[in-house]
Amino acid sequence: MKVLIYFESERLIKKSGIGRALEHQKEALTSVGIEYTLDPNCEDYDILHINTYGINSLSMVNQAKKRGKKVIYHAHSNGEDFKNSFVGSNQVATFYKKYLIKLYSEADRLIAPTIYAKEILESYGIEKPISVISNGIDLASFKPNQEKEKKFREYFKLEDSQKVVISVGLYFHRKGLLDFVEVARKFPQYTFIWFGHTPLYAVPKEIRQVVQGDHPDNVIFPGYIKGEIIEGAYSNADLFFFPSYEETEGIVLLEALASHQNVLVRDIPVYKGWLEKNKNVYMGQTNDEFQELIAAIIDKKVPDLTEAGFLVAQEKSIENVGLELEKVYQTVLTEKREGY
Template structure:
């Protein structure tokens, strides 16, 4: 068995969760001994596993179909999570949905990160088998490390006493960026750091202005940072606060859980079934509720539930994702496969 993994638009969305999903797929397949190629000109593969929905992706799918290859579409994207992102995204969203349905309908099999996103795809009228498989997490990379935590504190010149709230994501309204900044205005004794980046020309003026100038001094936008600084931030911060309004999963949530960090989320449907308020995270719905929860969590008034969060991350390790992908690949190729596991990940 050999798989062609394809990802279009690396320069635009390679720093997003989808970009990290591709890296996780490569690791996952290597962990279980499945051969893969990243070369779209290749023809010696059995399955095309495509992650993106641009014109090059569509062309490659058509080519694979002509060659008689099996096609798996990894449905990271939906109309819902396209809204409130790039300039004009809300006007384009209905057309994006039609395009997604056109592309996804050509696949032999669909993979999407959560049962929630699977339900969305079903509501689009798609009828293929759909597996809900997490994008996964590289656990060891995010284990707490004193060396990494020191690198993070040093990078931002933070004192040991300074309370720090972090978030990670593209500069999208959908991600809750406006709420993040407005809450920070009400909490001047805390430092709020938003890690992430996106080409500034691609986002609406109001979001661009917030990131560039219209935010209080206790909010930092350091851009896209990788390595020990961001990895140290996950465990050294006092809280990971992710007020996103719409996700298909949220890889950054898994990264925070793997770091044994306290996690505060907006209570939205994507988390139903795997994240539970007061069990492995805390959840809120309004700015005032978030402020209250931030104060309670960072002052240790609420129970420390980070170990339960870590166990959630463990259940979505790259090795486990590799096993689930293998089951889907085998089913698509009509080979013998683990029927009980298959039923767990497919409707």
């Protein structure tokens, strides 16, 4: 078995969640000994595992079908999570949804990262079989490490006693960036750090203004940072606050859980079935609720949920994802041999 993993415009997406999904897929296939290639010109593959949606992606699907190859589409996106992102995204969301339906309908099987994401695809009328497989998490990279934590605090010049709340994501309204900043205004004694980057020309004016300076002094936008600094931040911060309005899963959330960090998220449908309120994460709906929970979590007036959260991440390890992908690949190839 040989799999062609295809990500269009890899350099442009490497700083996003879908970019990390590429690394996770490579690691997952390696963990179970499945041969893969990233070469779009390769011809001796059995399955095209495609992850992106541009014109070249459509071309790859058409080419694979002409060659009699099986196609698995990894549904990282849908019409709902496209809204409230880039400039003009809401205006073209309907077209984008129709385009996704066309692309996904060309595949032999789809992979959705959560039950919620699968249900959205089914609501579109897509009749292809859909497997639910997490994007996964590299547990080893996010194991708490004192040296990484020290580098994080030194990088931001944080005193040992300084309380820190972090989040990670693109500069999108959908990610809850404006709420993150508004909540931070209520806690001038804490430092709030939003890791991540999106070219400012691509986001709406209100987001651009906030990132460029219309935020309180206790909020920091350091941009995209990878490696030991952010890994240290995940485990050393006092809380991971992720007020996103819409996700298909949320790799950064898995990274926080893997770091043995307390997590506060917005109570949205995507978490149904794998996250439990007050059991492995804390959940809120409004900024007032977020403020109450942040104060309680940092002051340790509520139970520590880090170990229960870590168990969630453990279930979604790269190794487990590899085993699940292997099953899907074998199923697709069996269907091919039986003449479907």
